[in-house]
Amino acid sequence: MTESAASRALAPVTLRQVAAHAGVHPATVSRALNPETQQMVSADTLQRVLAAAQELNYRTNTIARSLRTQRSLTVGVVIPDITNPLFPRMLRGIDDALERVQYASLIAYTDGRDERLLDRFEVLRQRGVDGLIVATARHADRALDSLEASGVPVVQINRRSQNRAIPSVTVDDRRGAQIAVEHLVELGHRRIAHVGGPQSHSTGRARAAGFRAAMRRAGLEVPPGSVQSGRAVTIEEGARVCGTVLAEHPDVTAVVAGNDLMALGCYDALRAADLRCPADVSVVGFNDMTFADRFDPPLTTIHFDHYEMGHAAAEVLVRRLRSASPVPAAVRLELDTQLVLRASTAPPR
Amino acid sequence: MTESAASRALAPVTLRQVAAHAGVHPATVSRALNPETQQMVSADTLQRVLAAAQELNYRTNTIARSLRTQRSLTVGVVIPDITNPLFPRMLRGIDDALERVQYASLIAYTDGRDERLLDRFEVLRQRGVDGLIVATARHADRALDSLEASGVPVVQINRRSQNRAIPSVTVDDRRGAQIAVEHLVELGHRRIAHVGGPQSHSTGRARAAGFRAAMRRAGLEVPPGSVQSGRAVTIEEGARVCGTVLAEHPDVTAVVAGNDLMALGCYDALRAADLRCPADVSVVGFNDMTFADRFDPPLTTIHFDHYEMGHAAAEVLVRRLRSASPVPAAVRLELDTQLVLRASTAPPR
DNA sequence: CGCCTACCTGCGAACGTTTGCAAGCCGGCC
DNA sequence: GGCCGGCTTGCAAACGTTCGCAGGTAGGCG
Numbered sequence: 001m002t003e004s005a006a007s008r009a010l011a012p013v014t015l016r017q018v019a020a021h022a023g024v025h026p027a028t029v030s031r032a033l034n035p036e037t038q039q040m041v042s043a044d045t046l047q048r049v050l051a052a053a054q055e056l057n058y059r060t061n062t063i064a065r066s067l068r069t070q071r072s073l074t075v076g077v078v079i080p081d082i083t084n085p086l087f088p089r090m091l092r093g094i095d096d097a098l099e100r101v102q103y104a105s106l107i108a109y110t111d112g113r114d115e116r117l118l119d120r121f122e123v124l125r126q127r128g129v130d131g132l133i134v135a136t137a138r139h140a141d142r143a144l145d146s147l148e149a150s151g152v153p154v155v156q157i158n159r160r161s162q163n164r165a166i167p168s169v170t171v172d173d174r175r176g177a178q179i180a181v182e183h184l185v186e187l188g189h190r191r192i193a194h195v196g197g198p199q200s201h202s203t204g205r206a207r208a209a210g211f212r213a214a215m216r217r218a219g220l221e222v223p224p225g226s227v228q229s230g231r232a233v234t235i236e237e238g239a240r241v242c243g244t245v246l247a248e249h250p251d252v253t254a255v256v257a258g259n260d261l262m263a264l265g266c267y268d269a270l271r272a273a274d275l276r277c278p279a280d281v282s283v284v285g286f287n288d289m290t291f292a293d294r295f296d297p298p299l300t301t302i303h304f305d306h307y308e309m310g311h312a313a314a315e316v317l318v319r320r321l322r323s324a325s326p327v328p329a330a331v332r333l334e335l336d337t338q339l340v341l342r343a344s345t346a347p348p349r
Numbered sequence: 350m351t352e353s354a355a356s357r358a359l360a361p362v363t364l365r366q367v368a369a370h371a372g373v374h375p376a377t378v379s380r381a382l383n384p385e386t387q388q389m390v391s392a393d394t395l396q397r398v399l400a401a402a403q404e405l406n407y408r409t410n411t412i413a414r415s416l417r418t419q420r421s422l423t424v425g426v427v428i429p430d431i432t433n434p435l436f437p438r439m440l441r442g443i444d445d446a447l448e449r450v451q452y453a454s455l456i457a458y459t460d461g462r463d464e465r466l467l468d469r470f471e472v473l474r475q476r477g478v479d480g481l482i483v484a485t486a487r488h489a490d491r492a493l494d495s496l497e498a499s500g501v502p503v504v505q506i507n508r509r510s511q512n513r514a515i516p517s518v519t520v521d522d523r524r525g526a527q528i529a530v531e532h533l534v535e536l537g538h539r540r541i542a543h544v545g546g547p548q549s550h551s552t553g554r555a556r557a558a559g560f561r562a563a564m565r566r567a568g569l570e571v572p573p574g575s576v577q578s579g580r581a582v583t584i585e586e587g588a589r590v591c592g593t594v595l596a597e598h599p600d601v602t603a604v605v606a607g608n609d610l611m612a613l614g615c616y617d618a619l620r621a622a623d624l625r626c627p628a629d630v631s632v633v634g635f636n637d638m639t640f641a642d643r644f645d646p647p648l649t650t651i652h653f654d655h656y657e658m659g660h661a662a663a664e665v666l667v668r669r670l671r672s673a674s675p676v677p678a679a680v681r682l683e684l685d686t687q688l689v690l691r692a693s694t695a696p697p698r
Numbered sequence: 699c700g701c702c703t704a705c706c707t708g709c710g711a712a713c714g715t716t717t718g719c720a721a722g723c724c725g726g727c728c
Numbered sequence: 729g730g731c732c733g734g735c736t737t738g739c740a741a742a743c744g745t746t747c748g749c750a751g752g753t754a755g756g757c758g
Contacts, residue, residue, distance in 0.1 A: 010500055012474075014744060025708045030746060037747090042706060062476045063421060064744035066412045067713050082441055085639065088431040095458065104476065106453055109444065125361075127411045127453060264643060290434065294613060296645035363714060374738050379716060386717090391736060413714035416743050 013058045022052035029053070033060065066128060075317060076124035077105045079135045080112045084233075084261070085289040086306060087135070090157065093310025094133060101318055103130075110136050112232060117143045125152065131317045137161045137168075138200045153320045157313040160202045160332070167320065169313040169333040173203050173286075176302040176337035177210030178217075180256045180284040183300070183339050185218045187347045189254040189282065192220065195242045195266055196229040197258035204229055204258060207286065211256055225249060233258055238265020239272075246273050253281060253348040260285035260292055260301055263344070267295070278346035288340050298342035304335050362405045371401035378402070382409065415477060424666060425473035426454045428484040429461045433582075433610070434638040435655060436484070439506065442659025443482060450667055452479075459485050461581060466492045474501065480666045486510045486517075487549045502669045506662040508551045509681070516669065518662040518682040522552050522635075525651040525686035526559030527566075529605045529633040532649070532688050534567045536696045538603040538631065541569065544591045544615055545578040546607035553578055553607060556635065560605055574598060582607055587614020588621075595622050602630060602697040609634040609641055612648055612693070627695035637689050647691035653684050 019026040024045055031037040032049035041049070052058075066072040077094060079087050095105055106129060108120035117136060121143075124132070131153040137144055141161035147154050148166055160168035177194075184192050194211045197204035208227060215222050225248040230237030238257060242265060245252065257263035263285035270277050277283050277297060285292060285301035292299040316331055368375040373394055380386040381398035390398070401407075415421040426443060428436050444454055455478060457469035466485060473481070480502040486493055490510035496503050497515055509517035526543075533541050543560045546553035557576060564571050574597040579586030587606060591614060594601065606612035612634035619626050626632050626646060634641065634650035641648040665680055 015746095016744075026744090027709080027746075028707060031707090034746085040706070045707085059471065059475045061744050063412055063415045064713090065746075067416050067715090067743090068745045068747085070713070072412060082437040083639065085434065085437075088434075088437055091456075092431055092458070095456070104455055104472075106455070107440075107444070109441070122408065123453075126408045290432065291640045291643070294640070294644050296643065296647075298645075364716095365714075375714090376716075376739080377737060380737090383716085389736070394736085410714055413743090414716075416713090416745090417715045417717085419743070 012061065013056045014061070015058070018049065018052050018056055018058050021056060022048045024049060033058075071130055072128035073103045074127065074129050075103060075105055075131045075133060075314075075321075076108060076121070076129040077133045077135075078108045078110060078117060078120060078124075080110050082107070082109065085291065086158070086259075086287055088290070089306035090135070090310035093307035093312075094314040095310075096307075097311045097314035098318070103314075103318060105133075112136075114138065114141075114143065118146070121147060125150075131155070131321050133157055133313050133317055135159065137202065139202060139205065140200075153317060155313050155317040155320070157309060158203070162202075164332070165330050167316050167331045169309055169316060169331075169335070170202065171304045171309070171335045171337055173206035173337075174210035174213070176286060176304070177207040177256060178214040179337060179339050180286070180302055181211055181214035181218065183341075184254045184256070184282060184284065184345065185214075185220070187254075187282065187345060189348050190220055191249070191252045191254075192226075193245045193249060193252045193255045194227040195238060195245060195255050195257050195262055196227065197233045197262065198231060199229050201233075204233075207256075207258060223249065226252065230258065230262060233261055235261050235265040235268065238262030239268040240265070242266040242269035243272065246270075246275075254283070254345070255281060256284050256286075258286065260287045260289045260299060263299055263301065264295065278344050280349070282345040282348075284345060292340075293342060295344075297344045300342045300345040301340055302337045303340045304337045309335055361410065362407045363410070364407070367398065367401050367405055367407050370405060371397045373398060382407075420479055421477035422452045423476065423478050424452060424454055424663075424670075425457060425470070425478040425481045426484075427457045427459060427466060427469060427473075427481060429459050431456070431458065434640070435507070435608075435636055437639070438655035439484070439659035442656035442661075443663040444659075445656075446660045446663035447667070452663075452667060454482075461485075463487065463490075463492060467495070470496060474499075480504070480670050482506055482662050482666055484508065486551065488551060488554065489549075502666060504662050504666040504669070506658060510551070513681070514679050516665050516680045518658055518665060518680075519551065519684070520653045520658070520686055521683045522555035522686075523559035523562070525635060525653070526556040526605060527563040528686060528688050529635070529651055530560055530563035530567065532690075533603045533605070533631060533633065533694065534563075534569070536603075536631070536694060538697050539569055540598070540601045540603075541575075542594045542598060542601045542604045543576040544587060544594060544604050544606045544611055545576065546582045546611065547580060548578050550582075553582075556605075556607060572598065575601065579607065579611060582610055584610050584614040584617065587611030588617040589614070591615040591618035592621065595619075595624075603632070603694070604630060605633050605635075607635065609636045609638045609648060609650055612650065613644065616644070627693050629698070631694040631697075633694060641689075642691060644693075646693045649691045649694040650689055651686045652689045653686045658684055 015026045015029050019029045029049050032041045032046050110116040133155050135157045137156045137159040139162055144161050156168035160170055196208045199205050228241050230241045257266050263283050266283045275281050285299045288301045288303035292301050364375045364378050368378045378398050381390045381395050459465040482504050484506045486505045486508040493510050505517035509519055545557045548554050577590050579590045606615050612632050615632045624630050634648045637650045637652035641650050
């Protein structure tokens with residue numbers, strides 16, 4: 001072993017070397033190793049090539065292949081912030097789906113700063129991503145439109161813009177919020193508030209709409225100020241908005257939060273107002289994020305399958321990447337939700 | 350706009366096109382755009398090239414560059430499971446450090462199944478990663494040794510193997526466990542147990558060692574069976590091991606858990622034994638993972654900076670990748686720990 | 699026995715960069 | 729005025745694949 005081999009990475013085996021070893025042309029090796037073209041080569045040489053490749057421990061150089069084929073088998077995943085416990089499972093679902101078809105993912109973070117999207121997109125594009133999964137959609141998302149216009153296939157996940165041409169995998173937010181309200185109504189609550197997320201997000205909108213619809217259906221009033229929305233889906237905003245709502249409507253006995261993080265903020269606001277949950281005020285979250293069952297009190301929330309959401313989105317994207325047809329019918333998947341009963345809700349006093 | 354342009358990604362601008370536009374040779378454009386070689390080209394043509402690149406909105410094709418330079422500016426990150434709330438912040442620290450130097454990361458999951466490491470490594474290698482950050486090290490890790498032997502620079506994070514030649518960024522686990530014990534002793538506890546992680550992990554070992562050392566220093570006994578270790582760092586294993594410990598030593602008034610997940614398991618075991626935390630038994634965790642402050646009770650735990658750990662590991666790796674010297678002195682960074690006082694610890698009855 | 703076809707393989711260019719080498723040009727110095 | 733050296737640029741080969749094209753061989757059929 002030479003010194004350089006010991007200290008530096010030993011050069012990987014190339015197609016050419018396998019070809020020499022098997023006594024054939026590199027192109028033949030390429031064909032033999034690619035399932036798509038394998039039937040072009042005779043059984044005899046196929047064996048020889050396979051044996052040679054095995055013996056030399058050949059691995060195809062993805063970079064060279066990508067350059068030649070103009071496809072990187074890589075997709076970009078744009079999320080606001082991996083710290084939000086919603087995303088790890090989603091990412092895992094994405095990667096598992098991608099792994100099955102030899103794709104990989106490159107993650108980019110926007111930190112909720114939407115202007116970062118186009119910036120991060122540029123570097124993803126430079127790295128040759130074949131498509132994009134975007135979890136940062138806003139209702140009127142010009143950036144998303146321009147992505148789509150640039151010709152890179154996009155799939156939206158969790159949230160979606162009003163541009164119906166862009167496929168999306170979301171949950172039935174409207175229905176989820178309805179279920180939350182129905183649960184509270186069933187417990188006997190009548191003065192219910194909504195501490196919602198930003199109305200620039202499809203989730204914030206749909207959940208607020210669902211809340212209103214369910215209240216109406218239950219014959220309950222929604223006085224002004226009992227439905228408010230935060231500027232972000234964070235604990236802090238949940239606390240702030242919940243505080244305002246409580247100030248304006250001290251008589252509410254239950255609140256439907258925009259998501260679990262905001263529900264935690266509600267916990268804080270209630271504590272600050274010397275109210276107990278669920279004894280004085282019930283709280284319902286949305287998402288059933290990791291550890292929702294461990295909070296104090298354990299959070300009653302609207303559950304959906306984060307992993308499945310990621311998995312489905314990745315599958316939609318891959319299908320889109322592989323289909324020759326330029327414009328497949330835009331898919332808009334909506335995952336089911338279900339109520340998870342824990343200890344943050346109880347009958348009103 | 351032609352139909353194909355509308356339906357497919359419009360072909361990105363190439364170096365050649367910029368060259369034509371600026372009236373120079375492609376090589377000159379390459380030199381002008383690369384900071385390393387920029388001083389080779391005259392101020393005059395530099396301006397022309399820059400203008401042309403700007404005008405055409407040129408982006409360098411990373412794949413082509415990688416093929417030519419044999420460096421992908423990509424590193425692999427191998428973690429057991431992104432669902433463990435320890436990792437998101439760590440990943441973020443890694444990516445932020447990488448982003449500053451134009452690197453990107455590719456994530457791989459082992460799910461604690463160590464045999465997956467080499468398998469996933471193969472695909473990372475195929476994708477041309479320049480180096481690896483590995484969070485799955487075991488005490489005697491043959492796989493890790495073989496990675497290092499294959500010539501791909503590796504940095505260990507969070508855990509480390511006994512192979513001192515491989516750089517690592519970990520926490521001072523020993524000291525952390527000591528601090529935990531000291532805190533409990535100060536509260537007045539004397540019968541303290543340790544519900545530890547696997548002894549095949551450096552973290553499990555060092556924390557157990559720190560526990561023993563601190564007990565000895567405090568003049569306290571460590572009867573057999575009061576220090577046990579689980580097969581994995583999970584809630585379930587925490588519950589199981591804590592159950593056994595409690596059965597053998599019903600008189601313990603405090604337990605130091607191997608990490609926060611195991612601490613949650615301890616909560617479960619205590620509840621199952623009709624014991625209250627901290628009234629009957631105090632619990633200290635390790636890691637201060639997300640939401641540790643939200644548990645019931647809020648978890649007293651040993652804190653360290655997950656983000657910083659990722660950041661530091663990425664910097665070590667990048668430095669290693671950029672240095673020409675084949676074997677830089679192996680760095681073994683150890684981050685500081687500190688006690689975060691919450692509500693899971695209290696004086697013994 | 700000859701021709702056509704089908705099957706297999708080789709050839710070489712191309713994907714978009716980077717980089718060693720050489721050439722051209724200009725200025726300065728003897 | 730000639731030569732030398734430095735600065736700037738162009739040339740062309742490479743990085744490791746894939747793929748259109750063509751050629752060669754063998755087999756079948758008339």
